[in-house]
Amino acid sequence: MKRTNQHIVYSDVTEQTARFAKALSHPVRLAILKHLSNQSCCFTGDLVAVLPMAQSTISQHLKELKDAGLIQGDILPPRVKYCIHQENWNKAKRLFETLFNQDFGSISCC
Amino acid sequence: MKRTNQHIVYSDVTEQTARFAKALSHPVRLAILKHLSNQSCCFTGDLVAVLPMAQSTISQHLKELKDAGLIQGDILPPRVKYCIHQENWNKAKRLFETLFNQDFGSISCC
DNA sequence: AAAATTAATCGTATATTTGCGATAATTATG
DNA sequence: CATAATTATCGCAAATATACGATTAATTTT
Numbered sequence A, B: 001m002k003r004t005n006q007h008i009v010y011s012d013v014t015e016q017t018a019r020f021a022k023a024l025s026h027p028v029r030l031a032i033l034k035h036l037s038n039q040s041c042c043f044t045g046d047l048v049a050v051l052p053m054a055q056s057t058i059s060q061h062l063k064e065l066k067d068a069g070l071i072q073g074d075i076l077p078p079r080v081k082y083c084i085h086q087e088n089w090n091k092a093k094r095l096f097e098t099l100f101n102q103d104f105g106s107i108s109c110c
Numbered sequence C: 001a002a003a004a005t006t007a008a009t010c011g012t013a014t015a016t017t018t019g020c021g022a023t024a025a026t027t028a029t030g
Numbered sequence D: 001c002a003t004a005a006t007t008a009t010c011g012c013a014a015a016t017a018t019a020c021g022a023t024t025a026a027t028t029t030t
Helices: A012-023 A027-039 A044-050 A055-067 A086-100 B012-023 B027-039 B044-050 B055-067 B086-100
Strands: A041-043 A071-076 A079-084 B041-043 B071-076 B079-084
Touching (some): A012 A055, A012 A086, A012 B027, A027 A041, A027 A044, A027 A071, A027 A079, A027 B012, A041 A044, A055 A071, A086 B086, B012 B086, B027 B041, B027 B044, B027 B055, B044 B055, B044 B079, B055 B071
Antiparallel strands (some): A071 A079, B071 B079
């Protein structure tokens, strides 16, 4: 990518917000969260039945949501039950509230 | 990408939320919005002076924010003044409020 | 009209994301 | 112990994203 060699440092808030935003930036992952909201919890297989994607693909999206900290998996062999990670979900909620409560000035200048 | 040949259709809300999330998923773009909040408005050059990235790179990030609808550019030759797109910003705010107000059940099942 | 200023766009290189099938891993069932 | 069920992971291919320098475009200044 021909990056600048020194890694740029951003504030923790900025990094975390970007990280959560990235996890939420794919329609399938939003659909997974929606399903998780309807069902409270679900197995990987439930999602595979509902979403028109390969099992491995859905597994990968679940991994990304998990890596971002938004969901957690409970191993109940041979299945895995997923649900929201309440604490981190609330953290994300607060970060986006902060983001959107930024004041851009009531008088638009454009 | 060896995609599934039929394009999957998601709800407008899901598509829009994902689109906004993607625009917000890069630290530099969040930094641009922050600067825009501090200054109300700014020229491309102001950002180039503040952020440790090439002019072309910043221009590209501005384009992405603009394509997502989050900012708007006002041409004042030879410069361009950017500021938030209030209407779409509020729309994004509402979408994320909806997203985070999803109820995942008070009784955690994991 | 020539030079300077400012920002967008082009071309290119590299990294990351997305998606799939195949395979492996784990545990329950027969 | 073999088989079935379920999910994660691997390996690959293709699409996107990211970053940069060079160039172009538009307008002002000299």
